[in-house]
Amino acid sequence: MDRHIPPAGRWQLAARAQRMTPSSLRELLKVAERPDIISFAGGLPSPYALPVERLSAAVGQILQHDATGALQYGPSEGYTPLREAIAARLSRSGATVSPAQVLVTTGSQQALDLVARVLIDPGSRVLIETPTYLGAVQALAQYEPVFEEAPSDAGGLIPECLDEALMRDARLLYVQPNFQNPTGRTLPLDRRIALVSRAKRHGLLLVEDDPYGELVYSGVTPASLLSMAPDDVVHIGSFSKVIAPGLRVGYLVAPEELMIKLLQAKQASDLHTTGITQRIAHALLTDGQYDAHLEAVRLRYRAQCALMLKCLAEHMPDGVAWTRPAGGMFLWVTLPPAIDSAALFEDALACGVAFIPGASFHAITPKANTMRLTFTTATPIQIETGVARLAQAIKARLRKAAPCLAVS
Amino acid sequence: MDRHIPPAGRWQLAARAQRMTPSSLRELLKVAERPDIISFAGGLPSPYALPVERLSAAVGQILQHDATGALQYGPSEGYTPLREAIAARLSRSGATVSPAQVLVTTGSQQALDLVARVLIDPGSRVLIETPTYLGAVQALAQYEPVFEEAPSDAGGLIPECLDEALMRDARLLYVQPNFQNPTGRTLPLDRRIALVSRAKRHGLLLVEDDPYGELVYSGVTPASLLSMAPDDVVHIGSFSKVIAPGLRVGYLVAPEELMIKLLQAKQASDLHTTGITQRIAHALLTDGQYDAHLEAVRLRYRAQCALMLKCLAEHMPDGVAWTRPAGGMFLWVTLPPAIDSAALFEDALACGVAFIPGASFHAITPKANTMRLTFTTATPIQIETGVARLAQAIKARLRKAAPCLAVS
Missing domain, CATH: 3.40.640.10 (Type I PLP-dependent aspartate aminotransferase-like (Major domain))
Known part of the structure; x- marks a missing residue:
């Protein structure tokens, strides 16, 4: 490992700092915060779950x-x-x-x-x-x-x-x-x-x-x-x-x-x-209320997860698969191999919905046709609308990527 | 620099962690917290200065x-x-x-x-x-x-x-x-x-x-x-x-x-x-009160610093010198060369007062005959009593270190 990288700027930085790269995800999360966007991107708890x-x-x-x-x-x-x-x-x-x-x-x-x-x-x-x-x-x-x-x-x-x-x-x-x-x-x-x-x-x-x-x-x-x-x-x-x-x-x-x-x-x-x-x-x-609060948060997230799963089943085209979590905040979508979710992100944004492209979660071998959806932050209506918009973006891209599909 | 130190325990630690040594200062500060001890050790603000x-x-x-x-x-x-x-x-x-x-x-x-x-x-x-x-x-x-x-x-x-x-x-x-x-x-x-x-x-x-x-x-x-x-x-x-x-x-x-x-x-x-x-x-x-609060803190610390300086002048034997700060929380005492402040710490503790031995503040060449005193945490009465006790411990050690002094 070469620890003597020549300085790019004025100061001699530590080798670890020279290897740091700006996080594209940070930029992406900033975009997802726009008020016109339904965000399934950030891993935030529901604001309604804060005690x-x-x-x-x-x-x-x-x-x-x-x-x-x-x-x-x-x-x-x-x-x-x-x-x-x-x-x-x-x-x-x-x-x-x-x-x-x-x-x-x-x-x-x-x-x-x-x-x-x-x-x-x-x-x-x-x-x-x-x-x-x-x-x-x-x-x-x-x-x-x-x-x-x-x-x-x-x-x-x-x-x-x-x-x-x-x-x-x-x-x-x-x-x-x-x-x-x-x-x-x-x-x-x-x-x-x-x-x-x-x-x-x-x-x-x-x-x-x-x-x-x-x-x-x-x-x-x-x-x-x-x-x-x-x-x-x-x-x-x-x-x-x-x-x-x-x-x-x-x-x-x-x-x-x-x-x-x-x-x-x-x-x-x-x-x-x-x-x-x-x-x-x-x-x-x-304070004796932790378990009751936890149960309320669980019920909320379970319902939102179930709703997102239902909407995915309703709207997603063939060839799209997803996980069925037994808890937590996220589910994982696998798209047809032809779709790069980083490119899809731009289309989805134009439709008013955001997610995190799956490549961000692979340290070595990115799988470009994957994405993470958070179901905890959005409201039920936003989940319904957002999943429909996302499916629309995927279908459009499938038509572009493999136009013959549009005929069927 | 040898980066391949053999593991001392079960896990292979990073080289930096193998070099970490337990802080003797932490132990010392714990002792200084005993209720029977007047502490000039920790660098804490006065509890009366918390808004x-x-x-x-x-x-x-x-x-x-x-x-x-x-x-x-x-x-x-x-x-x-x-x-x-x-x-x-x-x-x-x-x-x-x-x-x-x-x-x-x-x-x-x-x-x-x-x-x-x-x-x-x-x-x-x-x-x-x-x-x-x-x-x-x-x-x-x-x-x-x-x-x-x-x-x-x-x-x-x-x-x-x-x-x-x-x-x-x-x-x-x-x-x-x-x-x-x-x-x-x-x-x-x-x-x-x-x-x-x-x-x-x-x-x-x-x-x-x-x-x-x-x-x-x-x-x-x-x-x-x-x-x-x-x-x-x-x-x-x-x-x-x-x-x-x-x-x-x-x-x-x-x-x-x-x-x-x-x-x-x-x-x-x-x-x-x-x-x-x-x-x-x-x-x-x-909120518009920051500067007034700051001024009150300054006045408190200035008075406590002045009091400690006055007590040092009153009680300390010849050969002890100290700084006269224009602000802040600390002053620095230099003892006669024969006194190791780490050894003095034990004597001072027995007299009911604590400080930090100066060796702790030298990364390379420790000067054993130095110590840091904090004047912000103790009350005025504690400052008076604590400095008197500290002077007593120093005088006793001077007698031990150079018994002829006790005759004079």
Whole structure:
């Protein structure tokens, strides 16, 4: 790896900075915010799902009774009662987690940054699903790894394909087992068992990113990797989807050997996460209404997902396929091979609807005929109108791409 | 530089993580928090200086009128009105800053992290003052530079000592010109002019960290490096000292070429800074009471600084010297050469008082006979009692170190 790239500008930048490229996705998301556009693009929670009243009450209480605690410097590990509440909640769902294993982070994005900082040298091998979460790729890429795609299908990672050659010397495998971003797919229990078994045998660290696990539409998610192999997993969670992303409160759970280093990296990064928002997260997690709020969010998203699936079935032409998520915020559409979704994006925009082209979610081998749709942000009427517009754009492009289809 | 250190534990850590060492300072600060200890150790604002009422009013308004804005995902650059307010305030004090040059960060610690990420490769040369701010060394050290000390005296950096050999290939020079942490010293105007002139001539990037500049006790601080050389300076600021550290809101101002990269690094680090706290900082900066609040904080700290100086003069034995800051939160004590302040720390603790041993603030050549005292956190009575106790510990150690002194 050449670490001596000549400076392009006035300042000699770090090699990692020279490799940073402007995010085309950022520009695309800005366009999708135009008021005339129905956006299935950004991964935002529904504005109707934000618990504004409880949050206002909580912040009032915090500033009345614990203002100095909330406003002074705090411990880098995080606010102790929040760490305890997170450990208790994770323990309820089958993992055995002590508060000492919990590090509060500035959103789960920072958890990814810290994990990468502690584990990745330039040139380190890092395994990812395909497709995978773009934000994770961006965080990990800052530490200049070599990404390798672990073979995946509609059920997610295929553990049998993780052979000795792929796993050897890999610093970590990054996986979202529940309602994955961008596909909405869930890793089945038997694959989780097989994955953990292989990882343990080969000393592969599993980074389990679970921002959507609580948004399960019915029943429960399969057991977490953390619950199966607490010594082999860094587990990452977030309050962005169930409370509010603007709080920037997430967390990670790690084995002690890694926690010591992650804590030092956290301290060097931003000293600690905001005191007020940590206390807000704690209040909302422990005020007795969290589960009822969660259930309301689940019902809302389940209905919106069902509506989008119904509209897709109604409007989409033959040759278009999509996933049927059991939770979360996203579904994944596969178009006929002739359609490049980046080109389709422009057509769709002209029709007043936006999505994210699937190429954005592939670190290595882009599949151009795919796209991610978010069903949480739009209203039901917008979902109906937006899917119809999208189908119209696809049909028009199919006619252009293969005019004979227009005859049939 | 050997990048292939064998793994000490189960996981192959990144080289940077293998070099991380547990912070002895953290342990020391925990001890200093004991209720029986008068602490001059931590760099905390006075709890009486936190604007709790205005802050409560602001957060109520924000959640009533802009809850969705505050709680959803926001732009990585920061909340636009806050960026505008920061640019306007900096422009009032002589710099010409546009909002597009302002990046809001999760405390100024994150600004240091981002600057280091974008500019430092393993082995890059980085110039620092001596002594210098420990948190900056910790942030920069994550990116594995080679630190070099720029000669400094009671006036701070000595520009004439920045020779060709020292500056060549250095990625940046890190400096706190105003009321430096830990010494409280201020870089005089003539040195600023000379520093900027040399830096420009040799293409050296200046990182100007200014968390204390607004805490000037009378008059104004000398012109900022930013105002003299906006194309050659990354300027870092913070709301931690004048509003509240727990908000974790800071910012940086950078030339466009660097801003593009810093923004991408910010996005990968934590997506954006908390929406609520950015809006709180904006409200408190623009509600018309900021300058009155600032003046009250200045008066409080000026009085506490003067009191500590008076107590030092009253109690300290011959051979002990200290700085006389014109602003900020800290002063710096130089002990007789025979006294190691790390050993003195234990004695002082036994007497019920804590400080930070000066060795913590030297990246390369520690001066063991120095210490930092914070005068902002303790009450006036605690300052009087604490300085007397500290003098007692020093006198006792002087007797032990040189028993003949006890006879005189």
